[in-house]
Each structure stands twice: as C-alpha cells, then as structure tokens.
Amino acid sequence: MAAVEAYNITHRYGKVTALDDVSFTVDDGELFGFIGPDGAGKTTLFRIAVTLIIPSGGRMTLFGLNTVNNYRELRNLIGYMPGKFSLYQDLSVEENLNFYATVFGTTLKENYHLIEPIYKQIEPYKKRIAGKLSGGMKQKLALSCALIHKPKILILDEPTTGVDAVSRTEFWEMLSGLKHEGITIVVSTPYMDEALRCDRIALIQSGKILGINTPDNIRRSYSQKLYAVRYPDKYKLLTSLRSLPLAPCPMPIAPCSEPYTLSPEPFGDSVHITLPEGTKPEEILKALETAGLPGATITEIVPGIEDVFLELMKKDE
C-alpha cells in the first residue's frame, strides 16, 4: 500500500490559490522530498497531509486512511515537524519529550532506541529550556519529539531552513538512518542541493508540481546540452552573453533575423548557457573575445536540479 496518495488537491485562501490540482503518490518506506521556494504551497500541502486543514478540493489518504474522515487514527501514525519551532520554549528538553510521549500514550523509555542516535546528541542539555537551545539543537529536539510515538510516517516541513551546511548534512544522515528503520519520510526544503538525498522529489512552484521523479532522472530531463562559461569579471560575462546574439551580426551564433537567446544564468563562479543547434562552443569564445572578453573558458556540464527547476519555471510562465 502507498504511504501517501493525493488526488487533485486544491486549496484556496480567499482568492489566493495556494495549491492547484496537485496529485502524487509516496511509496511505503520512501524518502520523498518537496523542493520549492517560499510561497510554493509546501506548508499548505503538509498541513493537509497531517489533518490540520481540510483541502478546498481533492482527496488525500495516508496508509489508506482519509485525512478528513479518519483524522483521529491518522494522527497516531504521523510524526510532524512544522516549519516554525513549535515546542514549548519554557519547558526543558526532557520535559518537552515527556510531554509529547504522554500525549501519545507512550513513554520516553519505550521508544528510546528510535530516538537514541538523535537524542543522545542533545541529552547533555536535557535540563536546558528549549528556548535557550541553538538552532541545530532545537531541530534535533523537534525531530525527537516527532518520533517519540514511533510514527509510520514523518512529515518534516523545511527542517533545515536557516541551518548551516554542517548541521544540514548531519540532519540528512539522521533521516537516512530513520529510513532504514522503515519509516516513510516526506520532507520539504528550499535548498536544491538537498534534493539529491531523496529517493524521489517533486519540484513545486506557485501551487503546482512541475515534475516528480528520482533526482537523477530529473537532472536527465533537461532538454538541451548545458555549458558553463567562466571569466574573471562575472558581471561583464553575464551581460555580454546576454547581448551577444542581439548585437548587429557580430558573429555566427545565429542569423540576426531570428535572435537566439543563450539563456545565460549566473551559477556561482560560472554562467550556464545553452547553445543553438549547430553552434560550437568555441564560437562562443571567439565571440566573447571580439566583445572584449579574451581568455574565457567553456565546458559542457551535467545539469543540476536547479538548472532543471529554472527550465521548468520558464516553461510554466
């Protein structure tokens, strides 16, 4: 049985459509990621999944149980970590855990083995009040609390936002560990690089799913060959690449009658471009040299998740 099945989920807040006909399936035991920026609809979708809001349209089931009609049974199966830190700031680490355990009719002892790898990192601070913890420790406590009743599925809303790269890496390692315990994990993140750690991902933007697949297949779905161009003055490189084909016939990239855009996008130390049919990469270098940028380099690269996201966003517009 699938862990999550969503059919045509739509949700509106007044006139604003937060989710627009969203359908997807998460398999049992899968680590499934929703990748998208703020305002994409990730939180609304998760709130529907954890039975906190009723969608305007469509239907969602978790382990065959409907999020609207079977919410009481479902809540025992779900561990939820909201985006905003929602534990009791004025209770200690230990008190928070005991509180959550009691609410779900269990004890810290009973499921200690499950939270141990995570909890033991914050156990030295168990008397400290939650409000006084660092970001990374709060995140670990919240995950421990979400796990305390041994849920079948974890739903984690942007658990790594604002957290540094080291803590983020550690967090994803913890998730891999939980996956091996057989727990299904649905997680959202605005960091595209984290997508690679999921079994499958859904790219979400403006309430719509742009694509669902394994990270590798998502990267392979990029429609063209992609190149990285490098030059010391990145701003000059970007503006030059943008204007190359539009300049008065300086070079053989494309006939001037049909201006072709190279779709230059800045990516860290390089600018990513696509080439028109039949154009050789060396021709770009020659054109750049003519434009006053000698010594630039160009290499073909494997598209990243963010390249695909950009392409899909542009198509959608």
Place this chain on the structure above:
Amino acid sequence: MEREKVIEVKDLVKKFGSFVANDHLTFDVYKGEIFGFLGANGAGKTTAIRILCGLSRPTSGKVLVAGFDANHPEEIKKRIGYMSQRFSLYNDLTVKDNIELYGGIYGMTMKEIRPRTERLLAKLSFNQYGDTLIGSLPPGIKQKLAFAVAVFHDPEIVFLDEPTSGVDPITRRQFWEMIYETASRGITVFVTTHYMDEAEYCDRVTIMNEGMIVALDTPSALREKYNASSIEELFLKIARQKTETA
C-alpha cells in the same frame, strides 16, 4: 596595484564574559568587492557583523569601516546599508513610504528622495507597485526591493545577512545580478549565506569557525588549497575537522 580598503580589521576580539565570540580576527575588504562571510551557526559571524555595523564595540583590536573606527559608530552607520531576510521593509507601509522612511533616516531630503524613487522603480520595472503595501507583494519582489532600499543612499558598504533564503531560483539569480551591478558601481557587498553554492559568486570568501577565521581567499584558490571540488565540500571538511579535534 594597491586596492582601496573599505574595511580593515586587525586582531579583533569580542568577549561576552569568559566566552570568546571573536578571537583575533584580521582581514581587509576592498572597494567594490563581493565578500562572502561563511560559518556554522554560532561561529561568531553575527557578532562580527554587529561590530562592523557600529552596533557593538570590540573588546580589543582595531576596526576601520569606511574610514571610521569603532569609537565613531554613528559615522559608520551613515556610510553603510543593511538588509536581512528576517526583517527588511515594513509590511504595513507602501513601497514609496518605505523608501522615504529609509532615505529620511539616512538624512536624504525629499528633493533627493523623490526623483531617485522614480528611477529605482523604473529600473526594477516596479512602477506599478509604488503605492502597494509591502505586505501584499510576492516574496521575490519584496526581496529585490529590500536590497534596492538598502543601497538607496549610496552607502560605501552594504551588509546582506542571508539575503536569498527561501527565494525561487529565478529571483535568486536576479538578486545576484543586482549584487554584481552594485559592486560594479564601487559599492562593497558583504554577504552571509547558508547556500554554499552562492559562496562561489563571491570575489573572496572567508570561513569562520569557533570565533576564528580558518580560511580566507578566492573561491577557486580555496578549492585548490583544500583539494575540494566545491565550497560546500571545503566547508564540511573544515568544520568537521574542527569539531572532531574539539
């Protein structure tokens, strides 16, 4: 070629009680440079930025920002801009009100503010938003406006604290292009980020750990030195190394 320094920091120490938040920091930042300031949570970045912005005094050491030392925080504040992801513009004021407020705070007259506002809105193609409440704008537009407002008074340095957190990939790129453009006008950009790939956009990057600067160079020189394929890999190497020895 001698480059003009806009920030000079020498042996900066900041203690809170017995806790050393900044442990002998020494670095220079040049005019028109995009300077990335990275580090794990709790590494001491915020403490250092607060000192550079004139909001806090160092325990010892020398700090010169736009030519003024830490004893002249008001002079420093006049010459810098600041923007963070958490708080930037007032949601319940319109776009124009926000610009007027910030311009006014930095001592600009309405005569200067008005034409500049028009130019700014035209440049961003945001003319239609002049009288819109900030709170009702999409996050991407808000973010770009916040940056434009932070450099509205032509500061010598602009400090950006995780400016692109959570924005979509298209906006993120437009935002970095605004940063490039600002730096090309000679304004120094001092930026913190948790997106390690963004560090690669910077001219030079510094990595802090446990109150100290553990690496400072151009992204390519750092990758080479630490034999890392990306700044992310390098960051994980350095930070992990430290925690293991701690």
